[in-house]
Amino acid sequence: MQYHLNGFRPGDPKRQPATQNTKTDTDVLIVGTGPAGLTLAAYLAQFSHIRTRIVEQRDGPLVMGQADGIACRTMEMFEAFGFAHLVDREAYHVNETTFWNPDNTGTITRTGRIDDVEAGLSEMPHVILSQARVHDFYLDLMRNAPTRLEPEYGTQVTGLTIPDEGPVSVETNHGTIQAHYVVGCDGARSAVRRALDIPLKGEAENAAWGVMDILATTDFPDIRLKTAIQSKNQGSLLIIPREGGYMVRFYIELAKLNPNERVADRDLTPDDLIAAAKLILAPYTLYVKDIVWWSVYEIGQRVTDQFADTGPNDDIPPRVFIAGDACHTHSPKAGQGMNVSMQDAFNLGWKLQSVLDGRASHDLLHTYSAERRAIAQELIDFDREFARAFAARGQDPQTFQNHFQKHARYTAGIETHYKPGPLTAADTHQHLATGYPIGKRFHSAPVIRWADAHKMQLGHTILADGRWRLFHFAGNTDHTETLASIIAQHAPKGAEPDAIIDLRTIVQTPHREAQATAAHMPAKGQFHLQDREKLFCPDPGSNIFDMRAIDREIGALVLVRPDQYVSHVLPPGQQDALVTWLSQIVGSA
């Protein structure tokens, strides 16, 4: 973390000086304080010149329940927001998963035990933590941001109108709010989606499931491991151990529903959930001492055709968006709902910011729906297959385990791959850095920071601050100064040279031999202090050039979007191509 640039500031460096925003109109109105809404709010809260408001119909923050699975990819994003270490410390770490199936007497028995996350997939773990705590971390960020953004609780959106010109009018129980952009992060029953008249399309599986967070005693040996149990005749159970060492979550398969029947019609109670869980776990015992939270749901996979008021082929740029459960719903067991919702918001946040900054054309906003709709559809297809495999009767235990392993990369959240488009270049030069596929997230690797010999993850230099990163993996020819002048051209007048594009150089030389001249280290702030954290060297134990298959002779430029996805891979010498691409996507200053 870098601070004290413009003078010593006592106290917690995370608490940034408050700024006054005299604007009376709202730039972005976010509806809903779920994971999607809070990700977007925390992102936008740091930009003083953007006036963001966030409204929530509940009277206060979520305290318990709902989602709990945090994928490796989400932890990578939390790192960019600066609170991954807090989640890491509090959460349950999913290290191994076990599988239980009936033996030939029909008694459940352990049939498999595997690593939960494939080695090398991410530097971040797969963890479990209450959605409410994730909300808390975001709320803290918002409170410490220059805008000191706080949700407006007890405010329910009831409708909206989009005039041909001028701001969108949003009706609430406290009156009308005018906003230039509105983002409906208001969950599966989204009022914003209904106001846009965009239907959620898809199918229901007619299967009822129960979920409960409990404190219980049991002689089942794997109660502190993520466990999938398929009993002979009593249905399936997924055990998710929870943070804190004692609490555990059960996802329990309940009865099949009749066509058009809703789970609510069954009047299920916690006792029904406990009874079903006991039958699946037998002959092991289960004594539930406390039910912390419970819910019942039916599985259905649904997605809207577009995630904004106008489609990608419309001439009019979008002004109202929907994100998260408002535009895609799926079964909770694959643990994707919260993760994908936050990634929607992370994708939209920087685009809104770039347009509101006046740097990008309004057309950029079309890419949100185009990119995220495709990802949601993949998730729905995956989830349908996963939910069916989970509930399938009499299948070979190995089949389910194989299925689980095959999709582990997907559930880790790292399979998102944006197709070539306005923000994602063609793979012409991909061979220079095959470990950084264009369109996929920047896969971190260890490096040594030259200035202070600090061993760290290169990916952790990417902060959720709206900047692009240009990683210059140096080959045999020195391109430092030219690259520095290109990125400086994109910085607005009076701003730091790396305000829009942050150039970082990784050389092949060991850190004790590398020279300061190998990287551009700009002078910044009112005292023109040199930023010496721009140069990195390989970690001899795990050399990034080998790990990510970088061409050592030519080197590679890896351009990374503010949401951590690789936008382009280029030869460092092809500066014209770089300038053309940058002008197209970040605009010129």
Ligand SMILES: Cc1cc2nc3c(=O)[nH]c(=O)nc-3n(C[C@H](O)[C@H](O)[C@H](O)COP(=O)(O)OP(=O)(O)OC[C@H]3O[C@@H](n4cnc5c(N)ncnc54)[C@H](O)[C@@H]3O)c2cc1C
């Ligand atoms: C009861 C419940 C149980 C769940 N259980 C699980 C689970 O066990 N495992 C799992 O992985 N996922 C679960 N989920 C799903 C998971 O929580 C979601 O996928 C995730 O929260 C999606 O985030 P989101 O921000 O899109 O929406 P949400 O988290 O649903 O947030 C939407 C927010 O908008 C607010 N809101 C809604 N309408 C309005 C309005 N008109 N005006 C103002 N505010 C409004 C809501 O109060 C809410 O705070 C559950 C969801 C619910 C609702």
